[in-house]
Amino acid sequence: MFGMILAAGRGKRMMPLTKNTPKPLIKVQGLTLIEHSINALKNAGITKIVINISYLSVQIKSHFGNGSKFGVNIHYSDESKGVLETAGGIIKALPLLGIKPFVVINSDVLCDYDLSNLTLPESSLAHLVLIDNPEHNPAGDFSLNNTQLTLINTKTYTFSGVGIYHPILFKSYLFEKKLALSKVLKAAIAKNQISAEHYTGYWQDIGTPERLELANKQVKLNVK
Secondary structure, X not given: OEEEEEOOOOOHHHOOOOOOOOHHHOXXXXXXXXXXXXXXXXXXXXXXXXXXXXXXXXXXXXXXXXXXXXXXXXXXXXXXXXXXXXXXHHHHHHHHHOOOOEEEEEOOEEEOOOHHHOOOOOOOOEEEEEEOOOOOOOOOOEEEEOOEEEOOOOOEEEEEEEEEEOHHHHHHHOOOOOOOHHHHHHHHHXXXXXXXXXXXXXXXXXXXXXXXXXXXXXXXXXXX
């Protein structure tokens, strides 16, 4: 199985920390954000990894190379000509990800979810990990009916940035470039094609300097 780490964002909310450093190379407890993601994949037995890059991408490629010194095999999907948003980035990387389901995680999310437990049900084109709504996203993203995502506005949860996807999910969008993942997911949710689970373990979005400081001070991560 392949894993993909989304790392092409500009990190504007993290300024001035990201003025000369790409957000994925900012450190939390001694490791870069993206190393936490790499370790999460590696610990789950996923060593074939695709990373999409754009802003200050040379630094990321120089730091990680082909991934051998980190115990993984890394390929890059270069978006230096313009960031394609989440779904657009995945679509561009599809030729590198193969024809089977693949795991995608955001490089700016810290989570102790065990990725080896992430499986795609036969009736689903994607399976997402949802969390309780954090303070910065009180309205949530999706509703959950048992294990099925719905568009009905019942109790809502926030998408963690962790999920597994089948390439077929993106089949109708192959000729689109800049595309948000929410558009793809909502269309598939309307067809009952997306499943999910609610996770109550540790999760933190490192979206601002304040959240970075919180992660460095209060959370003890497994930094293998």
